[in-house]
Amino acid sequence: MSNKESLSDDLTEIKKEIESYVQNRIDLTKLHVAEDLSRFTAGVAVRLVLFYIAFFILLFLSIAAAYAFGRYTNSTELGFIIVAGAYLVAGIIFYLLRGILINKPIIQSFIHLFFPNYSNYDKE
Structure with a gap:
């Protein structure tokens, strides 16, 4: 076997290894994106259900409070x-x-979701 053929075989093997590496990195990135999106979607779903439950609790407590105040004031x-x-x-x-109650916690949760190792978010 000549040097030229050996070099050609080595280059072909290196090319296959690089293609395999790139494909594996693409698959890994897809898995990370899928994981982040699933966590985000699950978090939104849980918060939405809790919001609806809290809404109905608050609604009925408000109606009860209104009738209680009405009875107290005779109106x-x-x-x-x-x-x-x-x-x-x-x-x-x-x-x-x-800003304090909504904006900052949402920004912090997104930073924590997409950059879990980054915990030094500057407190404004």
Whole structure:
């Protein structure tokens, strides 16, 4: 066998190894993306179910509180107005604190999801 044939065989083998390596890296990347998307989807689904449960609990507690305030003030309408006013105040406070309560935790959860080893997110 000549040097030229041996070199050609070596190059062919190296080419096959590189192709195999690249394909394995592509498959690994696909698996990581699938894992991240599944975690994200599962997290959203769990939070959505908990949101619906909390919504109905809050709804019925609000109706009960409105009737209780109505009985206390001898005016059902006033009871519902008091509960609505409490929600208005809570909504305004929530709006004013939305950066701390919503934006920052969402950003941190995305960073943790896609970069699990990165834990030094700068606190603003």
